[in-house]
Amino acid sequence: MDSAIASRGTVGVIGLVTAAWAGLGWMANLREALSQMWEQHAETSFVGNKLSDLLALVSAFLAMVITIALTALGDPALMRKVLRWIGLHDGVVLGSGLRLISIAVSISISWLLFTWIISRLPREPVPFRRSIRAGLLAAVGFEIFKQVASIYLQSVLNGPAGATFGPVLGLMVFAYVTARLILFATAWAATSKESLAEAPVLPPGPAQIVTRVQVHEGVGVTGALAAAAMGAIGALGLSRLLRR
Template identity: 40%
Template sequence: MAESKLARLRAEHRWFDHLIRAGSRYTEQYGAHYAAAVTYFSVLSLVPLLMIGFAIAGIVLTSQPGLLAELQAGIAEAVPGPLGDTINDVVKQAIDSKGTVGVFGLLAAVYSGMGWITNLRDALTAQWGHAKADLPLLKTTLKDLLALLGLGVALVVSFGITAAGGWFAHEVLEFVGLAGAWWAQVLLKASSILVGLVANWLVFLWVLAKLPRKPVSWRSAVKGAAAASVGFEVLKQAGSLYLSTVTTSPAGAAFGPVIGVLFFANLVAQFLLFITAWTATARENALRDPPRPPPPAIISPVVEVRSGPNPRTALGLVGTGLLLGALFRRRSR
């Protein structure tokens, strides 16, 4: 009864049938397993990125002693006591060893980034229904490195569009003298969200169309990128709400951000792979099933051994003998 009802719902609602097909593709292509691998390398990449950030901050703070003093004073005021002194010591050590930290951070970032982009490309390729092929190592590594750089450029462009759009809208409100109006602030917030959606759409369009190892057309990824853009914005708002709620307690302040990063990274990875499966199983993108090959031919030789002629042959021989006997008798007369 449940199966017939499900089949009826799928027949009546195309969007529901599409979701079912996307879920089946996600499950059959091990979406959760791929998401776990992407999450691991995502979190692993945070450490070298923080190292590079410390190195850059060290270079900036070294040339700005006044800014360094303000930072140390702010840390001592925000975290008084021995813990504040420890944090200031860590900052001083990071500044003193900024060159070493930057080099090791860059090498670690390249390693973890390559693992991240490799698993991400394999996961996206699987959700498009393409089998994993044996590819040459050097050529594949080079393509993965170029894909990583391309994604980095796409992210920079996305953040640049978001920042420029928000700044431009704020400047316009300042220029016309409406910066203090509540409705203008609401309009500014809505416009920043809209610009963020456009920026996210560009990034997801790149991810869905260019990161799979098999070519995918831009047109095939347009709808999926739009859905991913809206969903990712919702996830960001939920993540910020989660962190603001968890960090209110001492235990949450210590472990909440770490758990939040892990949970958010895995949620985004699963969401992206499901959107890819949803895009790939659309009717205009679904791969046509190849015709089934004919069953294999079975050759089985049959050897028949007979001790004498079959009935038809025997009857023919008897008839021939009678005819010859009659002819011979006529001639003998």
């Protein structure tokens, strides 16, 4: 036990490196999926991809932390503490107003975040005007998910099992739902009328001229036998007529 406690620094560094590498893999797969939805097939270097993935991962992480912090600020208990700290009396109207403001600000930041994700995370940037509506859809869905997740975590973290495994499971569910939400919004943006109208038209493939060769076979064995039989029947009939 003492040796494990003494090596906590090394374990922490290894854990951070492993988490960073897993995060880079998640971001790389997400960017590749978004690029495929926009029908992009750009080829870049491995080092350049990893550096851009790291920058995108850090930017998205900071923006999501801000949105989650604003959502946590809308909690009634925390809101009362903030109001008492700044010297304001806790009122229903003031508390509800601040809660609505925090939700509106959180949706606005999420809107900017998802618009940036949909238009800039693909390997080749996409114009912002083609991802604004999809970003708003993803922001509203993300805010609903955060509200439901906050209620769920409050009820789960009270028990010992929830306190132990709740954060890990919550992080996994958060990554899964967020990725699916981004993919759904990107698919909607990529298949909109505006995007399809601006999509490049690929040139047709090379024309192939195929010469049609038709081979006519001879009479064959069956035809020859039939002709011989008909000839024999005709000769027999003709001989009978001559005898008469």
